[in-house]
Amino acid sequence: MTVFHRNDKKEPLPSSLKGGVVAIGNFDGVHRGHRSVLERALNLAKERGVPALVLTFExxxxxxxxxxxxxxxxxPAPLKARxxxxxxFLSVIEYPFDREFAGRSAEEFVNSILIDWLGASAVVTGFDFHFGKGREGGPAFLMAAGERHGFSVSLVDAFRDENAEVxxxxxxxxxxxxxxxxxxxxLLGYHYTVEGEVIGGQKLGRQLGFPTANMQLxxxxxxxxxxxxxxxxxxxGTLYDAVASYGRRPTVTDNGAPLxxxxxxxFSGSLYGEIGSVSFFGHLRDELKFDGLDPLVAQIRRDEEEARALLSGVTPIGELDARIAF
Structure with a gap:
């Protein structure tokens, strides 16, 4: 998987990636709605025997x-790329989005990025995709540009769930x-997941018999x-069932940063400095303030029991979920 970041935009794209099918969008969440666009691009690339790429913006x-x-x-960008x-997808183009870029014309976007840099043979995007200064470039503009420059355009309707909601x-x-x-x-098609570096904390959990891997989101x-x-x-890739607390820890601090x-x-061992990921399967209870540490420990034991029971019966909700959370 090749990811092109900000500094790569001035460098020529490798010839092996030129002429591909390009899916365009922010794709935050890579949810089931996005995948109707992304899967169309993958299928089209397979039919044509060309690379499948994603153009997104950071x-x-x-x-x-x-x-x-x-x-x-x-x-966030690293998880989205994964x-x-x-x-x-063979490559993700993370194109820098700033006010200078937002002020470019739609024609310049087509010429400088889709044609000169990517050499796109096909573009796939949502039916409401707009681009260029003042959002002047819309579906009709993109299709006309494709006819002029020789790339096909596929516009995908909004994807709706089983209740017909977008x-x-x-x-x-x-x-x-x-x-x-x-x-x-x-709606995501996989369990919501966050990732980050495991950092040091107050080590109170260790003292209580429940050592935690802490992440600052x-x-x-x-x-x-x-x-x-x-x-x-x-x-x-090693997986562990777990219980997680997200919040400001009201029992042990009055104004802690969310953690x-x-x-x-x-599990026993050190995780400090590792980049771990946490996938969420169920909300057990709200964050509470306990009158001392003994009631807190008793509640953590109940939380562990409930989490173990819930996680013992889970199954993947799709292929992507199986790769991320199983």
Whole structure:
């Protein structure tokens, strides 16, 4: 899997990646709605015998235009690239999005990126994709450009769930904000997953007999604080059932920064410095403040028992889920 970042935009694309089918979009979450676009691109690339690529933008455009309100990212760039690789894409183009880029004309976008740099033979995107200064480039513009320059254009309608509701990243964010990780998983097509470096903490969990792997998530994360049944994956792929607390730890601190603390079952050893991933399977309870440490320990034991029971019966909800959380 090749990922091209900001500094790569001035370098020529390897000839092996030119002439491919390019799926364009932000694809935050790589959810079931996105996969209707992405799978169309993969199938078309297979039919034509050319590489399948994804063109996405970093950072998220909303974060550029509203820096005081950064977007809660369902899948930060590294995790998104892993999901796209698991789907079968050969390369991800993470094109830098800034105000200078946003001010370019739609024609310049087509000429400089799709034609000169990528040499796209086909473009696949959502039916409402707009690009260029003032969003001047829309579906009709893109199709006309394809006719002029010799690349085909496939526009994919919004994907709806079993209740005929459109699956969107904002809808999934709202569910996670409510702690409904089960329904979010149904829309994502895999269990919501975060990843990060395991960092040191107060070591209170170790003193209580429940050592935790701590991760600092992005400040804009809108996951509901609480206790969750999760799975923890180490870099070598080893999985552990676990219970995780996300929040500010009201029993032991009055104003701590939000932290994800994961207690791995049947594990002993150090995880400091590792990049781990945590997949969420169920919300067990809200974050509570206990009157002392003894009631807290008793509750953690109950949380562990409930999490073990929940995780003992889970099965993958799809091929992507099997790769990420199983």
């Amino acid at each position: 950072p998220h455009p909303r974060t550029v235009f509203r820096p005081d309100q950064p977007v809660f990212r369902l899948t 999901l796209l690789e698991a789907m079968g 699956i969107s990243s904002s809808r999934i964010r709202n569910l996670l904000g409510q702690g409904d990780v089960s329904q979010a998983a149904g 992005a400040p804009e994360t809108e996951l509901k604080p609480g206790i969750y049944a999760v799975r923890f994956r180490r870099p070598d 994800l603390e994961t207690y791995l079952f049947d």
